[in-house]
Amino acid sequence: MNKAAAMLLGAATWMGVAQAQELPAPAPAPAPVSDAAKAQEERIRKLEEEVQALKAQGATKPEPVQLGGAGGAAAKALNPDISLNGDFLGAMGRNEVRPVPGLEMHEAELGIQSVIDPYSRGDVFLSFSDGGVSVEEAFVTLTALPGEFVAKIGKMRADFGKVNTTHNHALAWTDRPLVTENLMGGEDGIDDMGISVSRILPAPGDLFLEATGQVFRGESEGLFKASRKNDLSYVGHLRGYEDLTENTNLELGYSYAQGHNELGHDFLTKLSGVDFSLRWKPLRRSIYNSLLWRSEFIWSRRDQLLGPQRAFGWYSSLDYRMDQRWTVGARFDWSERATASNQLDRGASALLTYWMSEFSQVRGQYRFTRYDGRQDASELRLQLIFVMGAHGAHPF
Template identity: 35%
Template structure:
């Protein structure tokens, strides 16, 4: 009886095992085939960052600003005085137009009524490595000048940018080409032919007084975690100086920038160091020059602490001036779509020194194209 039971058991189990190993594999294969054939038409938008099918990717950046300034509170002409305002509202639309063109438009409201076409760019890849653009754009002069207001590392511009290029920066109508050089590291050369309308530096008397820009920038990976970027920019154009003046009406702008960035591998969400320095000089009937250097440190997933020094001077002539600004900033960045930032500025200047405290709420709605590095 025992032997019989054992035999039966062996038979039962061996057959069931035989069934399970071969049939099981067959079933597995059938499942595999089924899983392969199951497809969905739901298109993903990872590749382009654009959604809504053929509608442009639409986004709005809102910058709400509260300011305290210990000087000039009764001076209504003053840009930075105590009060609340909408610093800027940027509406952005970006999409491919057709096989050849991509368009990227940014409309900006400053305050509640001032409207400006901040950028309207049509861009095409002409051949491998060579891209072409036309429209109105933040020109490739240095690093800071290429940023939209919501992407500024601090709430305001460095003094040197504000004094030399103006509140709106070197933002011009023109055409440009940029070429990625076939080097082992990232190296790019950019030419831009511009209307030359910047009132601080150009704005020549003739309509044909164009300005021409060249920029060359390079980026090296110093290690897996650290990069170094080095760039140089030059613009030449005509300003609106009176022809009877002893000086010619030519303006030359020179810029140099150096940026180091660090992010720890495997902990990229939690820590960052960015050190950026930029020199800007304007050479015409008078010389204007200055620089800024800023250090940004992300010390926890949602927290940044930053410092900046910016100096500016007119070394000679009747307008001789020398001033500098120290800034400190603390930011809480709960997600990539919002931030609350608190900044302190101390401005040393010929008139009374100024102390400013700025508090900004920065938010992004919608499908915003990824920022540049």
């Protein structure tokens, strides 16, 4: 090897040593992961997944529970609405034809109402009075029938006119009109075991039209009497409702009823009636001002031993709510008697009602009646009404 080659070899050797000194030392090999560490990592991963799932559920709104249109009642886990209505009466004056006690618990009505399932609801009303306890109404309403029909099965007030369907505590007066006493069998009217089927009918414009057909057992005290099992009574009702203006609406109705009377299977009593209600209530002003004018006209044809007996009667009432507390009203009565010829009763009433709240009211009614054109009765009747619990709305 010559001198130049030796010098080149030495330089190369010196540069390699220098580069080797500048390179970092290799990292040590990682230690193997133990099985216990792997299991711990897997548990942490699963916990993180569960936390994310819970957060996602909390962000999603739960679906509202609905039970056949029960609305807020669904949250009560099917507990029924229970209410108690009190109706206490006092009377001063003289009435020798139809006297009433000076003080009486006219009625305490216990109401139990609830949705049964998505297809039906139940209503039970028990009446407590000085005369004892009775079932005023107890029926099941089937709301999901084919063809948009609605059916009721049980004991119920017949859908005849307006007064017959109204419970005592919901009346605008302390009593019922003379036409109810003379032609409809008294305070209970047509109230019997039966089946009712109704349907909303197609109608032009904004007209609401409803037809109802009912079949009853044929037992309504003072009006219908079933001598045989097939002596049924029948009721039909057609009503129409329409808004005339934003503040005014009109309701018209026609009713028909037929059943056997106490003289036997071959003797029928037939009733027909027309009712109208005109309501005014300004929606954009005071919420308490309102006016209701209501009238009913009833014709009776009753088979008797000497031939059919015909009678006619009507009432007309006007009620004006002045403000939150006070309501004034008047009613006129005119009615013949169903079982006697040429006997006519007439009367007039003036009323004043003080609303302590929407759940209690005090009413005074002065009533003058002339029975059969000869016997006069002049009375001042006082009434206290209160409502406890959740009581469903009455028919409008």
